[in-house]
Amino acid sequence: MLDRRQFLKLGGATAFATLFGGCEKVQHKLIPFVIPPENHTLGEALRYASVCGQCPAGCGVVVRVSEGRAKKIEGNPLHPVNRGKLCGRGQAALQALYHPERLQRPMKLSGARHSGAYTPVPWEEALSLLMGPLKKVNAEAPGSLLMLTEPMRGHAGLVAGRFMKAFGSKNRVAWDPFGPDAMLTANAAVYGVRDLPEHDFANARYVLSFSGDFLETGISPVHYAREYGRMRGDRETVRGKVIHFGPRLSMTAAAADLFLPCAPGTEGFVALGIAHVMVRDRLTAASSTAGRLSDDLGAWSPEEVEKKTGVHAHDIAAAAEEFARNQPGLAIAGTGAASGPGGAFHCAAVALLNVLAGNVGKPGGVSFPNRGQAFAKYGAEASLLAPSPESGYAEVRAAVEKMRGGAFRMAILSGVTNPAFTLPPPLKFNEALSKVPFVVAFASFLDETTSLADLVLPVPTGLEAWGDDLAPVGHAGAITLCQPVVEPFRDTRSMPDVLIAAAKELGGEPAKALPWRSFRECIEMAYGGPGGEMEKALQRGGFFGESFSARSASRSGGVSLPKAADAPFVGDPKAFPLALHLYPSITLYDGRGANLPWLQEMPDPISTAVWRNWIEVNPKTAAGLGLAEGDGVTVTSPSGKITAHVAFNPGIAPDVAAMPLGQGHTRYGKYANGRGENPISLLPAGETYALQATRVALAKTKLSTTLARTGHPEGQWKVKNMM
Amino acid sequence: MTRKQILATLAIALLPLALLLAAGYAFAAETVPQPIAFSHKIHVTDYKLHCRFCHSSTNKSQYANLPSVEKCMMCHRSIATDKPEVKKVAHYWNEKKPIPWNKVIDLPNHVYFPHKKMVNAGIPCLTCHPGMDQAGTAVQRLEFGMGMCMECHRKKKVTIDCWKCHY
Numbered sequence: 001m002l003d004r005r006q007f008l009k010l011g012g013a014t015a016f017a018t019l020f021g022g023c024e025k026v027q028h029k030l031i032p033f034v035i036p037p038e039n040h041t042l043g044e045a046l047r048y049a050s051v052c053g054q055c056p057a058g059c060g061v062v063v064r065v066s067e068g069r070a071k072k073i074e075g076n077p078l079h080p081v082n083r084g085k086l087c088g089r090g091q092a093a094l095q096a097l098y099h100p101e102r103l104q105r106p107m108k109l110s111g112a113r114h115s116g117a118y119t120p121v122p123w124e125e126a127l128s129l130l131m132g133p134l135k136k137v138n139a140e141a142p143g144s145l146l147m148l149t150e151p152m153r154g155h156a157g158l159v160a161g162r163f164m165k166a167f168g169s170k171n172r173v174a175w176d177p178f179g180p181d182a183m184l185t186a187n188a189a190v191y192g193v194r195d196l197p198e199h200d201f202a203n204a205r206y207v208l209s210f211s212g213d214f215l216e217t218g219i220s221p222v223h224y225a226r227e228y229g230r231m232r233g234d235r236e237t238v239r240g241k242v243i244h245f246g247p248r249l250s251m252t253a254a255a256a257d258l259f260l261p262c263a264p265g266t267e268g269f270v271a272l273g274i275a276h277v278m279v280r281d282r283l284t285a286a287s288s289t290a291g292r293l294s295d296d297l298g299a300w301s302p303e304e305v306e307k308k309t310g311v312h313a314h315d316i317a318a319a320a321e322e323f324a325r326n327q328p329g330l331a332i333a334g335t336g337a338a339s340g341p342g343g344a345f346h347c348a349a350v351a352l353l354n355v356l357a358g359n360v361g362k363p364g365g366v367s368f369p370n371r372g373q374a375f376a377k378y379g380a381e382a383s384l385l386a387p388s389p390e391s392g393y394a395e396v397r398a399a400v401e402k403m404r405g406g407a408f409r410m411a412i413l414s415g416v417t418n419p420a421f422t423l424p425p426p427l428k429f430n431e432a433l434s435k436v437p438f439v440v441a442f443a444s445f446l447d448e449t450t451s452l453a454d455l456v457l458p459v460p461t462g463l464e465a466w467g468d469d470l471a472p473v474g475h476a477g478a479i480t481l482c483q484p485v486v487e488p489f490r491d492t493r494s495m496p497d498v499l500i501a502a503a504k505e506l507g508g509e510p511a512k513a514l515p516w517r518s519f520r521e522c523i524e525m526a527y528g529g530p531g532g533e534m535e536k537a538l539q540r541g542g543f544f545g546e547s548f549s550a551r552s553a554s555r556s557g558g559v560s561l562p563k564a565a566d567a568p569f570v571g572d573p574k575a576f577p578l579a580l581h582l583y584p585s586i587t588l589y590d591g592r593g594a595n596l597p598w599l600q601e602m603p604d605p606i607s608t609a610v611w612r613n614w615i616e617v618n619p620k621t622a623a624g625l626g627l628a629e630g631d632g633v634t635v636t637s638p639s640g641k642i643t644a645h646v647a648f649n650p651g652i653a654p655d656v657a658a659m660p661l662g663q664g665h666t667r668y669g670k671y672a673n674g675r676g677e678n679p680i681s682l683l684p685a686g687e688t689y690a691l692q693a694t695r696v697a698l699a700k701t702k703l704s705t706t707l708a709r710t711g712h713p714e715g716q717w718k719v720k721n722m723m
Numbered sequence: 724m725t726r727k728q729i730l731a732t733l734a735i736a737l738l739p740l741a742l743l744l745a746a747g748y749a750f751a752a753e754t755v756p757q758p759i760a761f762s763h764k765i766h767v768t769d770y771k772l773h774c775r776f777c778h779s780s781t782n783k784s785q786y787a788n789l790p791s792v793e794k795c796m797m798c799h800r801s802i803a804t805d806k807p808e809v810k811k812v813a814h815y816w817n818e819k820k821p822i823p824w825n826k827v828i829d830l831p832n833h834v835y836f837p838h839k840k841m842v843n844a845g846i847p848c849l850t851c852h853p854g855m856d857q858a859g860t861a862v863q864r865l866e867f868g869m870g871m872c873m874e875c876h877r878k879k880k881v882t883i884d885c886w887k888c889h890y
Contacts, residue, residue, distance in 0.1 A: 027755070027825050027826070028825070028826040028829075029823050029824065029825060029826065030789050030824045030825070030826050031821045031822075031823060031824070032788070032789040032790060032791050032792065032821055032822065032824070033791040033792070033793075033821065034791060034792045034793060034815075034816070034819050034820065034821050035791060035792075035793045036791045036793070041779075041780045041783045041784050041788075042780040042784050042786045042787075042788035043780065043784040043785045043786040043788075044780070044783060044784045
C-alpha cells in the first residue's frame with residue numbers, strides 16, 4: 001500500500017517529469033540537397049510544362065514542383081487544346097506518380113504463368129531475360145513477335161514502329177477501346193476524309209447532339225467544354241442552343257437546352273428525319289445534295305421516324321427548322337450513337353446534316369485540319385507519329401486468333417488500355433495469350449493484362465518521361481512536348497529507351513533504325529536540341545505557332561444516303577426486356593483510372609455514386625420490377641451475368657438500363673479491386689467493338705455491399721435517406 | 724557585521740546578477756553540435772566569400788537555404804582536400820548523402836519572415852546575424868523577438884502593420 005509520504009513523493013516526481021520533461025529542446029535537422037534540381041530555389045515552386053497522359057485528348061499541363069516534388073497539375077494556358085483548363089482525371093495524374101502500388105523495379109515471374117506472382121530483379125537481369133528470347137526470335141522467326149500497345153503518338157510511336165519494322169515483324173497492334181472507328185468510317189463516306197473533324201463550338205449557333213458526350217468523355221472533353229462555354233455565353237454574339245437526342249440523360253444531355261429521349265440505337269434515324277424535313281422544306285444550303293437525296297429521304301418522314309425512335313414528329317420538324325435557320329450549326333454523334341453495331345450509319349446520318357446545312361469547312365462548322373502535316377518531314381513514316389485514332393479492334397481480334405493458333409513466340413505489351421479487362425470475355429484474350437511462350441509487359445502498375453506477363457518492366461509515368469504528342473483535335477497544329485517534371489521516383493526505364501537499347505544489342509537493321517543513345521536524344525535531335533528552339537518550346541509546352549491548312553472535305557462523287565443499319569441488340573426482348581447502354585465513366589474512363597482514389601471518390605455527375613458500380617434504371621421500370629434505390633440486382637445478358645446496385649435516373653428511357661465502364665477490376669490493386677463487376681463481361685464478341693449491343697434482364701438480389709452516393713434524386717436531406 | 728556576514732550578504736545580493744550573467748553567457752555561447760565543424764570565419768572573413776555565395780536563395784526566396792553538397796564540392800574537390808573536416812564533406816559527396824546539419828536559428832511561431840525582402844532592401848546579413856563572420860559553426864547571438872523587428876522597422880520608417888508579418 002502506498003502511504004501518504006510515498007504518494008507525495010511519487011506525485012512530485014511525476015509532476016517534475018511532466019513539467020520539465022517537455023522543456024528539452026527538440027533538435028530539428030536541415031537536410032540540403034546533394035545535387036539540387038535544376039533551377040531550384042528553396043521555398044520557391046518551379047513550373048514545368050508537359051502533356052497530360054490520362055486520356056488520349058492530349059491536353060497541355062503545367063506542373064507545380066516544390067523541392068523536387070510535383071505538387072499540383074493545372075492546364076497550360078498557352079496550349080491550344082485546353083487553354084489552361086484541366087479535368088479531374090488530369091489532376092489525378094499526381095496520384096499515379098506517388099502511388100504506393102507503382103512498380104518499383106523489374107519483376108520476373110516467380111509462380112505459375114498468369115498467377116501474378118513476381119520477384120523483383122535488377123535491370124541488368126531483366127534486360128538479359130528480355131534479350132535472350134528476343135535474340136532467339138529475331139534469328140529464327142522475326143515475324144512471330146507481337147507488339148500490342150495503346151495508340152502511341154509522337155516519337156514514341158516512331159521508335160516502336162521502326163523497331164518492329166527493322167526487327168522484321170508486321171504484328172504491331174494498337175488498341176484503344178474508345179477509338180471512334182464508326183465516326184471515321186462515316187466521315188470517309190460523307191466528307192471523304194477518314195479522320196477526326198474539328199467541331200467549332202465556339203462559333204456555332206446551334207448544336208444537335210446525338211448521344212453526344214463531348215462534355216464528359218468524348219474525344220477531347222476539356223477542349224470541347226471550353227468551346228461550349230464560349231458558345232453558351234462567353235462571347236459577344238448570340239448564345240448557342242443545344243438539343244440532345246439520346247436514350248439517357250447524361251451530363252452532356254443535362255447541359256443541353258432540350259433533351260429529347262430516343263430509343264437506343266436509333267439516333268441515326270432521328271437525323272434522317274431532320275434531314276427529311278430540311279430537304280422537304282427547302283431549308284438546305286447544299287441544294288444539289290438535297291435534290292439528289294430527296295427521293296431516298298422520302299421514306300423518313302417525321303411521322304415514320306417517330307414510330308421508330310419515340311421522338312415526336314413535331315419535335316423533329318421544329319429541330320430541323322431551327323437548325324437550318326440558325327447557321328452555322330453543328331450536328332454531332334457521340335460514343336453512345338457510334339459504339340453500337342449500326343454506329344457507322346448513325347454517324348453518317350448525323351454527318352449528312354452538316355453537309356445539308358452547308359457548314360463543312362466553315363467557322364462554326366466541321367473542318368478537317370491536316371494532322372499529317374505536323375510530321376511531314378518523316379514522309380512515309382509520318383503515320384507512325386500521328387496515327388489514325390482508330391480503335392484497332394479488328395487487328396486485336398485478328399491478333400488474338402493468331403495467338404490462339406500459336407503464331408507468336410513472343411509478345412510485347414504496353415499501355416493502359418488493358419485488353420484483358422476491356423475486351424469482351426468471349427474473345428478469350430487471356431487464354432490466347434497463354435499460348436504465347438514469352439510475354440513481356442511495360443507498365444507502371446500490375447493490372448489484368450500486365451499480370452499475365454512473364455516479365456514486367458516498370459516505366460516512368462508521364463510526369464517523369466520525355467516525349468512529344470499531337471492531340472487528336474483542337475491542336476491547331478501544335479506539337480506538345482513532354483518533359484520530366486521530377487526526377488524519376490522509381491527504378492524505371494521508358495519503353496522507347498528499352499527498345500533503343502535492345503536494338504543496339506540486336507545490331508544490324510534494328511540498330512541502324514534506332515541510332516540514338518536514348519529516347520531523350522531522339523526527341524532532342526528531332527526538335528533542334530537543347531539551347532535552340534526546343535528550349536523555348538519546353539518552357540511554353542510545345543510548338544504552338546504553326547497552324548495547319550484545312551484539308552478539303554468534299555467527296556468528288558457526291559454524298560449518298562447512308563444505308564440504314566437497323567442492327568438489333570442481341571437477346572430476345574421477352575427474356576431480356578432492357579437494352580443495355582454502356583458508357584465511358586467520366587472519372588475512370590475505360591477503367592484505367594480505377595486505381596486512383598481521387599477518381600474513385602469523385603462523384604458521377606448524374607448518379608452521384610462513388611467507389612462502386614451501379615446500373616441506371618428509370619424509376620417506373622424499377623417499380624415494375626419491385627426494385628428500390630440502391631437495391632442489388634443481377635444483370636443477365638445472353639453472354640454473361642454480373643451484379644450491381646440500382647441507381648434511379650428519371651431521365652433514362654424506360655426500356656433502357658445504363659452502366660458506366662471502368663469498375664470491376666480483379667488485379668488492379670487495392671483501390672480498384674472488387675468494386676462491382678465489369679459490365680464488359682455482358683457483351684458478345686462481335687465484328688465490331690460494340691458497347692451498345694446487348695439486351696439484359698434485371699432480377700433483385702441481395703448484395704453485401706451498399707452504394708455510396710453524395711446526393712439523392714429525391715433530395716439528399718430527406719430524413720429517410722439519411723437514416 | 725563580521726567579515727563573514729558581509730561576504731554572505733554580498734553573495735546573496737549578487738546571486739541574481741551572477742545567475743543572469745550565467746544565463747546570458749549560456750545563451751550567447753550556445754553552440755549546436757554539427758556533423759562538420761564548418762567555419763564561417765574562414766569562408767567569410769578570411770576568404771571574403773559573400774554570405775549569398777552559399778546561402779544563395781536569400782534574395783530570391785522566403786527561406787535561406789543551406790548549400791548543397793555539390794556546392795561545397797565545387798571548391799573542395801581541389802581546395803584543402805587534406806583537412807579532416809573537408810574529408811568529411813568529400814565522404815558525404817562520395818556516398819551521395821546529404822549532410823544532416825542541425826538547425827540553429829528558429830523564428831518564433833506565427834510570423835512570416837521573407838528573407839528576400841530584407842536582403843533586397845539592402846539590410847546587411849550581420850544586422851540580424853551579428854558575429855556570424857567570426858563564428859565557427861553557426862551561432863545566433865541575437866534573440867529574434869517582435870521587439871527587435873519593430874525597433875528596426877520603426878527606425879527605418881517601414882510598415883509596422885500587424886498583417887505584414889502575421890497572416
